[in-house]
Amino acid sequence: MARSIWSGYVNFGLVSVPVGLYSATQEHEIDFHQFQRGTSDRIRYKRVNERTGREVDYGKIVKGHEVGDGEYVIVEPDELDDIAPGRSRSLQIDTFVDLDEIDPIHFQKSYYLAPSDQENASSYALFRDALEKTNRAGIATFVMRGKEYLAAIRASGKVLVLATLFFADEIRDSTKEIGDLPVKSKADKQLKMAVDLIEAMSGEWRAAQYKDSYTERVKKLVESKHKGKDVVVTEEEPEATATTDLVSALRASVDAARARRAGGTKKSAAAKKSTAKKATTKKTAAKKTAARKKTAKKKAA
Known part of the structure; x- marks a missing residue:
């Protein structure tokens, strides 16, 4: 069984349900390293002191926020942990909403929520079944890895799914970003x-019928080059349909x-x-x- 990446409590009203957070998705893109062209020399990244030019150990690095005119306020990692609401151990639900009311642009990443111990499994099941019966999602906030998240918790079969959401002020204004749009x-x-x-x-939504064809092409490209074969590209870039057509x-x-x-x-x-x-x-x-x-x-x- 996989290890949880976060553990804490789902809180709604006076009820607290102990849970663990697990990754629900994984990407399958091909990993590439960087090399200097014409050589087999790997490109490496180092944390370097810009004044001395010397490499710095990760443990000796702190964060700093610029407040203007090249002046920075230095913040230690434990100081960030100290101000985290609930010491980063609480999924605090403020309200329950119909899932269809949330614009998909807000959805960020999905996780599974599971009971952290068998003693409280019944409270987990009760919460899950109540969400399923009411067709609602619990809107919560929590802190993980030094960042506060907005989240929607919903029932999906036997498991609770937590989807992190973008805050309203993180959604860019389309008019400002794009400009004039067609009437x-x-x-x-x-x-x-x-x-x-x-x-x-x-038609009906069937997730399994969609495959990552680009990753498959990348795999074939790598295999072909490894075997010394030429790569032939036959697909042409589409052209815009003229208004008259x-x-x-x-x-x-x-x-x-x-x-x-x-x-x-x-x-x-x-x-x-x-x-x-x-x-x-x-x-x-x-x-x-x-x-x-x-x-x-x-x-x-």
């Missing part, structure tokens, strides 16, 4: 076709999407029909076998 579309015909395309391409592109896309859906429906129907036929064949075979057994018994008698 509401007035092209009714094109809008209707775009809606038709979305409807034709709609938009209607025809939408129409063709809708027709193609509907054709794919129709093909999928036919395959599904054929598969069901085949399954039903096999079941009927098995029943018929079973009846014939039973009939033979009865005939054999009569003859024996």
Whole structure:
């Protein structure tokens, strides 16, 4: 069993539930080291004193915040721990909200919450089941590794999932970041076709059907270069659809999407029909076998 990366208590009202926090996700990107081109010399990073040019041990490094004109306030690690709310051991829930009310832009990273001991497993189960029944998420704050987090705690099957959230002031204003954006579309015909395309391409969310194809390509690139083979790139960069071609592109896309859906429906129907036929064949075979057994018994008698 994996070790928890944080442990403490989920607090709501006067109730405290001891829990441990575990990573719920892992990325599968390819690791690369850095080398000087044309050599096998690794590039290393060192913590260097900019005045003396000497390397400094990690244990001798403290943090400093600039307050203006090159002046810094130095802060020790234990000073940060001392001001952490609840000594970094409390997940304090302030309110419960409908999960659908949270804009997805706020979600950051997901973790599992598990009971930290079996003696309090029943209180964990009670909290989890209550969240599931009410379809609510508990909004909490907690401190981990010198940083305060906003979090949403929800039930997911047998486990509680904690998703860290961006605070409101961490979300950048789209207008300030991007500038002017297109006004509401007035092209009714094109809008209707775009809606038709979305409807034709709609389906159920199945996470397992999506694969990280880029990482697979990187693996093949590394393998090919290791074997001394040339790497051939066949995929071309897409081009923007011209406004004059938009209607025809939408129409063709809708027709193609509907054709794919129709093909999928036919395959599904054929598969069901085949399954039903096999079941009927098995029943018929079973009846014939039973009939033979009865005939054999009569003859024996």
